[in-house]
Amino acid sequence: MNLIIKIAWRNIMRHRGKSLVIGVILFVGALLMTVGNGVISGMDQGMQENIINGFTGDIVLVPEKQESDEVFIDMMGKTIEQINDFKKIDSVLKTIPELRAWVPIGKNGAMVLNEEGGSPGFTYLIGVDFKRYRKVFPNTMKAVEGKLLSPGEAGVLVPTGARKQMFEVSNIWFVPEGCEADTSQMFPEAKAMWQNLLAKDNIVFMGMGADNTSTDIRAGVKGIVKYNALNQLWGNFALVDIESYRTCQGYISAQDRATLVLSDDEKQLLDGDETDLDNLFSIDAGETVVNSEHHNDLDQPGEDAIVSGKEQNQTDLDVGTYNLVLVRLENHSNLDAKVSIVNKHLKAAGTGVRAVTWKKAIGTIGSMAVLIRMALIMFVGFLFFVAIIIIVNTLSMAALERTSEIGMMRAVGARKGFISTMFFGETALLSFFFGGLGIIAGYLIVKMLAICKFTSENDMVQLLYGGDLFHPFLSGWDIIISIILLSIVTLIAVIYPMLVARSITPLDAIARE
Amino acid sequence: MDIIDIKGLKKNYALGSTTVHALRGVDLTIAKGDFMSIIGPSGSGKTTLLNVIGCIDNATEGSVKVSGREITKLNDREITSMRLHHIGFIFQTFNLIPVLDTLENVEFPLLLMRKLSKQDIRKRAEKLIEEVGLREYIKHRPAELSGGQRQRVAIARALVTNPDIVLADEPTANLDSVTGEQILNLMKEMNRIENTTFIFSTHDANVLKYARSVVKIRDGLIVKEA
Numbered sequence: 001m002n003l004i005i006k007i008a009w010r011n012i013m014r015h016r017g018k019s020l021v022i023g024v025i026l027f028v029g030a031l032l033m034t035v036g037n038g039v040i041s042g043m044d045q046g047m048q049e050n051i052i053n054g055f056t057g058d059i060v061l062v063p064e065k066q067e068s069d070e071v072f073i074d075m076m077g078k079t080i081e082q083i084n085d086f087k088k089i090d091s092v093l094k095t096i097p098e099l100r101a102w103v104p105i106g107k108n109g110a111m112v113l114n115e116e117g118g119s120p121g122f123t124y125l126i127g128v129d130f131k132r133y134r135k136v137f138p139n140t141m142k143a144v145e146g147k148l149l150s151p152g153e154a155g156v157l158v159p160t161g162a163r164k165q166m167f168e169v170s171n172i173w174f175v176p177e178g179c180e181a182d183t184s185q186m187f188p189e190a191k192a193m194w195q196n197l198l199a200k201d202n203i204v205f206m207g208m209g210a211d212n213t214s215t216d217i218r219a220g221v222k223g224i225v226k227y228n229a230l231n232q233l234w235g236n237f238a239l240v241d242i243e244s245y246r247t248c249q250g251y252i253s254a255q256d257r258a259t260l261v262l263s264d265d266e267k268q269l270l271d272g273d274e275t276d277l278d279n280l281f282s283i284d285a286g287e288t289v290v291n292s293e294h295h296n297d298l299d300q301p302g303e304d305a306i307v308s309g310k311e312q313n314q315t316d317l318d319v320g321t322y323n324l325v326l327v328r329l330e331n332h333s334n335l336d337a338k339v340s341i342v343n344k345h346l347k348a349a350g351t352g353v354r355a356v357t358w359k360k361a362i363g364t365i366g367s368m369a370v371l372i373r374m375a376l377i378m379f380v381g382f383l384f385f386v387a388i389i390i391i392v393n394t395l396s397m398a399a400l401e402r403t404s405e406i407g408m409m410r411a412v413g414a415r416k417g418f419i420s421t422m423f424f425g426e427t428a429l430l431s432f433f434f435g436g437l438g439i440i441a442g443y444l445i446v447k448m449l450a451i452c453k454f455t456s457e458n459d460m461v462q463l464l465y466g467g468d469l470f471h472p473f474l475s476g477w478d479i480i481i482s483i484i485l486l487s488i489v490t491l492i493a494v495i496y497p498m499l500v501a502r503s504i505t506p507l508d509a510i511a512r513e
Numbered sequence: 514m515d516i517i518d519i520k521g522l523k524k525n526y527a528l529g530s531t532t533v534h535a536l537r538g539v540d541l542t543i544a545k546g547d548f549m550s551i552i553g554p555s556g557s558g559k560t561t562l563l564n565v566i567g568c569i570d571n572a573t574e575g576s577v578k579v580s581g582r583e584i585t586k587l588n589d590r591e592i593t594s595m596r597l598h599h600i601g602f603i604f605q606t607f608n609l610i611p612v613l614d615t616l617e618n619v620e621f622p623l624l625l626m627r628k629l630s631k632q633d634i635r636k637r638a639e640k641l642i643e644e645v646g647l648r649e650y651i652k653h654r655p656a657e658l659s660g661g662q663r664q665r666v667a668i669a670r671a672l673v674t675n676p677d678i679v680l681a682d683e684p685t686a687n688l689d690s691v692t693g694e695q696i697l698n699l700m701k702e703m704n705r706i707e708n709t710t711f712i713f714s715t716h717d718a719n720v721l722k723y724a725r726s727v728v729k730i731r732d733g734l735i736v737k738e739a
Contacts, residue, residue, distance in 0.1 A: 003624050010612035405610060411569060412670065413597025413625045415590065506569040510560070510604070510682075 004418070008425035018394050022427075023434035025387040029489065030435040032383060034442025034474065034482050036376040042450070042472035043372065043465060048332075050229040050467040052358055054140040057102070058332060059339055060361035061089065061325035061346070061353040069356040070363035071107065071324060073124075079108050079208065080323040082251060083353060087318050089325060092349045098338050100330045103128065103136040104322040106245040107237075110205040113216065114170040116198065121169035123162050124237045125205065127245020129317050136328060139228065144185055146176025146223035154241045155222035156203060160185070161235020163224055166203075177201045177220050185224065205240070207249035217248045229467040242317055251321035325353065384485070388493045395427065395497030399504070406501055407509020416502040423498045431490040439482050446472045516677055516710050517543040517566060522575035524561050524733075535561040537733035538575070543712065543726075545677070548704045550724035551714045558733040559714035560682050566712065567600050567680045568592045580677045597625055601671030601709070603681035603700075608667040609655040615642060616651045619669045626674060641669040644706070645699055661692035665699060672703055679703075681713035685720060697723045 012019045052058055062071050063081035071080055086104045093102055106127030111120045131151035149155055163174050167190055175181045181199045183191055206216045219240055227234050246253040329338060335357050342355040406419055454470035462468055524536040535558045543549055551559045564570035565577055572585045580599050609618045619638040623629055642651055645665040655663055664684055671679045685693030701723055704711045721727055729737040
């Protein structure tokens with residue numbers, strides 16, 4: 001082996017020009033691959049952290065009746081099933097130590113009605129108790145116009161993305177209550193027609209429930225918000241107070257529960273499967289009693305729980321309907337195992353919900369990094385394909401130029417295997433040296449980029465960054481993948497020249513002389 | 514004892530649409546320890562005969578036994594092993610590995626054999642380098658040596674494995690007369706010291722005086738043995 005390495009190394013040095021051409025190709029390929037992997041890993045991690053910390057949490061509890069786990073952006077527009085007994089879920093979650101915090105939310109689509117007779121728009125509504133939501137997802141957004149929702153306040157927060165979308169459909173420019181339209185926040189198309197723009201400070205939503213029991217609601221716009229990270233991704237979700245949301249979707253609100261106290265059978269009937277029509281027409285079904293005395297059972301309102309002029313507190317809100325529960329963990333590791341644990345608890349208690357990972361819940365968007373990584377691999381793959389062709393050509397020419405030398409080696413007793421190994425050794429040494437340099441240089445560039453801490457408020461750039469901060473990094477796997485890819489390139493590039501060299505006979509050498 | 518036994522050897526080449534009959538039925542026996550010259554004009558089949566004996570080219574027809582072994586039926590691996598263990602080569606020009614120095618070039622076949630220890634390989638190579646008179650050039654690469662010095666290195670390398678036969682195809686063709694004589698003297702000396710069979714081709718009549726036996730070949734047939 002020493003002999004082969006010695007011959008390989010000296011041949012590299014002897015044919016410096018060719019070696020340098022191959023080396024530079026390998027260096028550039030390895031460099032681009034390493035930096036690309038670093039950028040994508042940073043984006044992937046940034047997206048994960050920003051999505052988990054800002055929007056979905058680590059685990060999402062979805063109703064068992066829900067067919068698809070992809071509950072946030074469903075292209076088919078399917079509605080999310082109801083969770084009618086959050087209190088039971090809440091008590092189960094409290095027994096699982098791995099969980100840090102959770103918040104129930106309503107999430108479904110709603111039509112944005114145009115009272116001027118134009119086309120209606122569409123938006124996703126997220127119904128939340130804003131105070132509780134902010135405890136689980138603090139500092140995720142800022143009001144660029146108006147203000148955020150006060151605890152218990154009814155109204156809607158419209159993200160910039162949703163406002164843009166609504167404008168494009170209905171030509172209505174929504175502004176927060178009591179605010180003038182801020183032209184600095186307008187995108188060019190809106191600014192161009194500013195004089196004729198219809199500005200409104202409230203929105204009429206019509207829920208899009210599967211059972212057509214939704215109601216129109218008029219929600220005051222309290223603020224135009226921008227998410228601190230991934231606004232482009234999450235900016236189409238309008239946040240509305242949970243009670244307004246429930247009314248809009250035709251769900252039972254906490255207020256309904258407070259005024260309508262049912263027997264257990266009636267409650268079961270109300271919460272039960274709508275397809276179980278037999279129950280609706282049973283003898284007991286006619287015995288619904290409104291027990292007004294139970295109004296007294298309501299907890300006394302908290303000081304900051306005012307919804308539409310009516311006072312409420314946390315306990316009240318939890319008796320109403322939700323769609324999802326967003327759960328955050330103490331740490332993000334072993335997510336699948338933790339989901340299994342949560343599922344065991346939920347199933348044992350018969351909560352009617354299942355836990356899914358945030359990635360499943362968010363669907364293809366969560367795999368954006370994977371898609372971009374695939375694009376990078378294709379780009380680097382193309383680069384390496386070109387590199388392979390150049391290397392194959394250069395090495396094959398080198399093999400033919402060395403016919404005399406190789407033929408003589410064969411004449412004095414070198415086997416074909418020796419010639420193959422010698423050729424492979426030369427390419428492997430080049431690959432190791434220049435490819436290794438490329439990986440090291442790529443690693444240093446990634447480190448330097450990370451130190452620079454580039455930030456951006458541009459939505460598209462944020463998608464690329466995976467958040468507002470560009471923080472590329474390389475994991476051990478990234479480097480291992482780079483080494484594996486480089487090895488594969490070396491192997492592929494050397495096969496044909498090796499075959500050419502192996503086929504050289506002593507007679508070829510004599511014939512050449 | 515015969516080290517080489519050739520019977521009815523024919524070798525044909527395809528040259529475009531025609532067939533060249535390089536050897537037309539050669540019968541030849543060579544005794545161990547001989548110092549034989551094969552002479553003949555260009556194109557007579559000298560090199561082809563050497564190539565077939567040296568397992569570099571294969572026969573179209575006939576039998577060739579080297580060291581008692583029929584070489585016409587061997588596969589590539591066996592042929593390579595035959596070349597490594599039983600045959601040494603001295604070529605006209607393409608002689609040495611350019612990236613290895615004198616010592617490493619001489620050691621090369623022994624390293625391929627993997628039979629001796631590093632120390633023994635070194636000792637054997639150094640002994641032969643000394644015998645061919647290149648002790649002070651031991652660390653020189655081929656590009657730093659003259660033509661005669663390169664052929665000396667080639668002789669040392671050909672002998673380093675203690676082969677049964679050393680084949681030299683016009684070893685003096687590219688050398689001046691003085692150097693050519695030196696090389697032939699050295700080969701003869703090595704033939705005496707190592708008792709290795711030397712077979713060399715030439716078309717130089719002056720070289721004949723060094724040969725113990727001479728085979729004359731013309732148009733692919735042996736016309737005279739002496």
